[in-house]
Structures are given as C-alpha cells and as structure tokens.
Amino acid sequence: MATIKSVSNFVGDGNWIxxxxxxxxxxxxxxxxxxxxxxxxxxxxxxxxxxxQTFSQLNCTEVLPGDILISRLPDPVGRACxxxxxxxxxxxxxxxxxxxxxxxxxxxxxxxxxxxxxxYFEQLQQFLTGTTRTRISRKNLEKIEIPIPSLxxxxxxxxxxDQVTTLLHLRKQQLAKLDELVKARFVEMFxxxxxxxxxxxxxxxxxxxxxxxxxxxVTEDIDGVNWIKIGDVPENSLYIEHTKEKITLEGAKKSxxxxxxxFILSNSMSFGRPYILNIxxxxxxxxxxxxxxxxxFHPLYLYYAIRxxxxxxxxxxxxxxxxxxxxxxxxxKSTLIKVPPMELQQQFSESVLKMEQTKLTIQQSLDKxxxxxxxxxxxxxx
Numbered sequence: 001m002a003t004i005k006s007v008s009n010f011v012g013d014g015n016w017i018x019x020x021x022x023x024x025x026x027x028x029x030x031x032x033x034x035x036x037x038x039x040x041x042x043x044x045x046x047x048x049x050x051x052x053q054t055f056s057q058l059n060c061t062e063v064l065p066g067d068i069l070i071s072r073l074p075d076p077v078g079r080a081c082x083x084x085x086x087x088x089x090x091x092x093x094x095x096x097x098x099x100x101x102x103x104x105x106x107x108x109x110x111x112x113x114x115x116x117x118x119x120y121f122e123q124l125q126q127f128l129t130g131t132t133r134t135r136i137s138r139k140n141l142e143k144i145e146i147p148i149p150s151l152x153x154x155x156x157x158x159x160x161x162d163q164v165t166t167l168l169h170l171r172k173q174q175l176a177k178l179d180e181l182v183k184a185r186f187v188e189m190f191x192x193x194x195x196x197x198x199x200x201x202x203x204x205x206x207x208x209x210x211x212x213x214x215x216x217x218v219t220e221d222i223d224g225v226n227w228i229k230i231g232d233v234p235e236n237s238l239y240i241e242h243t244k245e246k247i248t249l250e251g252a253k254k255s256x257x258x259x260x261x262x263f264i265l266s267n268s269m270s271f272g273r274p275y276i277l278n279i280x281x282x283x284x285x286x287x288x289x290x291x292x293x294x295x296x297f298h299p300l301y302l303y304y305a306i307r308x309x310x311x312x313x314x315x316x317x318x319x320x321x322x323x324x325x326x327x328x329x330x331x332x333k334s335t336l337i338k339v340p341p342m343e344l345q346q347q348f349s350e351s352v353l354k355m356e357q358t359k360l361t362i363q364q365s366l367d368k369x370x371x372x373x374x375x376x377x378x379x380x381x382x
Contacts, residue, residue: 010099016058063098171362185348189344204290211252226242226280298342
C-alpha cells in the first residue's frame with residue numbers, strides 16, 4: 001500500500017478564478033462539473049476560459065494532458081478523471097486537486113479504476129468535513145492509500161476493468177437509444193392528435209399517505225405489505241416489481257393501498273415521473289396515484305403520454321406557479337392530455353412491447369456486467 005502523495009510527482013489544487021477573471025475564449029477553465037466518475041465531461045456549451053494575461057497575473061497552475069483531476073466537492077466527493085490529450089492549454093478550479101502520478105510506480109488507468117472502488121470511498125469517508133455540503137481537503141486526499149502491485153499487473157487490471165466499463169457504457173447507450181426510438185414513435189403517431197381532455201375527467205387521482213413514525217410500522221414479516229419507495233425503482237424502468245421494505249397491516253391502514261396496474265407519480269423533486277405497478281402495496285405521501293384509467297387509456301400509451309413533453313411541461317408550469325413546489329392531485333387532474341382512439345393506442349403499445357423485450361435482454365446483460373465489475377473491483381482492490 002502507498003499513499004497518493006507518495007506515488008505522485010506533483011499534487012496541488014487548482015486556482016481561485018472569479019467571474020470577473022473569466023473570458024469567452026483563451027485558456028480552458030476545467031470545473032468540478034467536468035469531472036465525472038472515471039471520465040472527463042467536456043460540456044463544451046458551458047465552457048469557461050481565462051486569458052493569457054489573467055493566467056500570468058494570477059500565476060495559475062497549468063493542467064497537463066494525462067494529469068488526474070479529483071473533485072473535492074460532491075457528488076460524489078473524490079470522483080476522478082484523466083485530463084484528455086485534446087484539452088489544449090488549461091487550468092482547473094480551486095476545488096479540484098491536480099495529481100501528476102509517477103509513471104514508474106503507478107499506471108493512471110489503474111489509479112482511475114481504484115477511485116471507483118469501495119475501498120477508496122471508505123477511506124474518503126474518514127476525512128469528509130461539512131454538514132450541508134461535504135468536502136475533503138487536499139492534505140487529507142493525499143493520505144488515501146492505494147494497493148501497488150507490479151506495473152504489469154496494474155496494466156492488466158486496468159485493461160480488464162476498462163473492457164467491462166466500455167461494455168457497460170455500450171449497453172446503457174443501447175437502452176437510451178431504444179427509449180429515444182419509443183419517444184419518436186409516440187410523436188410520429190400522436191403529434192396530430194387533437195382530442196384533449198383534463199386527466200381528472202378520465203382517471204382517478206389521489207395522494208399516498210404515510211403512517212408516522214414510519215419506523216414503528218416497518219416489518220420483516222413475510223406477510224407484511226410492500227412499502228413502495230423511490231429507491232425501489234430501477235433507473236429508466238417502466239415498472240415497479242419489488243420493494244426493499246414491508247410495513248405491518250396496521251401501518252397499511254394508515255397509508256394508501258395501491259394495486260398492480262396502478263400508476264404512481266413522484267410529486268416532489270423529480271416530480272411527474274410515472275411508474276406502472278407490477279405489485280400491490282402501499283405508498284407514502286411523496287407519491288400520487290392514477291387508477292381507473294382502462295376505459296380510456298392503454299397503460300403503455302398513458303405511460304408515454306405522461307412522459308411526453310406536452311404533459312411534463314404542464315407539470316412544470318403548474319409547479320413553478322405554486323407556493324410549494326409539489327405536484328398535487330388537483331394540478332394533475334387539471335392537466336390536458338391527448339385522447340386518441342383505443343385502436344391507435346393499441347398499435348403503439350404493441351410496438352413498445354417489442355422494444356421492451358429487446359430492452360429486457362440488454363438490461364439483463366447490463367446487470368450481469370455490473371455484477372462482474374463489482375466482483376472484479378473487490379478482487380483487485382479489497
């Protein structure tokens with residue numbers, strides 16, 4: 001094991017660059033938002049620069065291609081990336097730490113993979129400070145320890161992990177592309193659809209309820225009632241199919257019961273995101289429930305209609321005009337939605353089902369790859 005400081009030829013922080021110091025062109029200013037988890041995020045449209053004159057006046061530290069940048073701010077604290085060759089002359093912000101590794105001791109891609117391991121983040125937790133916004137100091141970052149096998153072993157480790165990461169990225173791109181195809185199909189079939197009505201005239205909309213304190217009603221009893229939370233929803237999923245927790249029958253009486261086939265919408269933060277239930281259970285007051293819709297809507301049509309820009313923009317307008325930024329049941333009821341013939345909805349749903357089967361195959365491959373990467377990370381870094 002060796003510390004970050006001991007395997008580096010240089011460790012330093014970026015520069016304090018105020019808005020008045022910035023310009024529209026010149027030397028690129030890399031910010032914390034450009035640092036992804038293991039990858040550099042270019043964000044060209046939001047790029048910041050400083051002039052050569054400012055660079056000299058402030059005695060800025062130049063960031064070089066191949067340097068490692070680590071964000072000392074969330075989210076998450078400690079995420080890292082390699083500065084790409086295409087960067088040109090650049091500097092970085094004060095909340096980014098610049099690490100110039102000793103290539104005779106440690107491979108940069110091995111290091112980047114280590115910064116995604118649980119071992120790395122466990123060490124970071126010991127040094128985090130702050131309450132509302134956590135951070136780590138450069139001095140404490142330097143103390144993080146890294147396993148140092150031979151350079152050949154490091155390179156082989158990086159090669160294998162990078163191959164898995166590339167496949168993971170490809171699978172996610174495939175899923176995103178299929179989502180875009182479904183949205184394009186929706187627009188193609190329904191953009192000219194003129195019949196619209198208020199959602200509340202065609203469906204039932206209600207709000208969840210929370211037994212309090214919830215901790216008094218959570219149970220591990222097999223006969224408990226599914227307690228549905230936002231954390232139970234896989235990314236980009238249509239359906240909610242399982243829960244991590246259950247509540248007692250007494251808790252269910254104080255909550256709102258929902259049934260397989262019902263829709264639930266998040267009503268705050270990322271409000272208006274729909275999910276279809278594939279299980280029965282109870283929902284808290286952070287959810288809105290849409291039910292009794294089958295006389296008017298096919299479920300897959302309704303799902304994509306709610307996700308469509310027209311409906312989502314109405315949600316945003318209604319919430320932004322409210323005193324409390326919550327999507328309540330009255331706002332949802334008053335939202336206008338297209339009401340195409342059921343036959344057309346059925347045609348759309350059949351095409352979606354075919355794509356969903358393809359997505360399921362890709363998702364299964366993605367899940368296996370994520371398990372493989374987790375296993376490899378434990379093997380290499382634990």
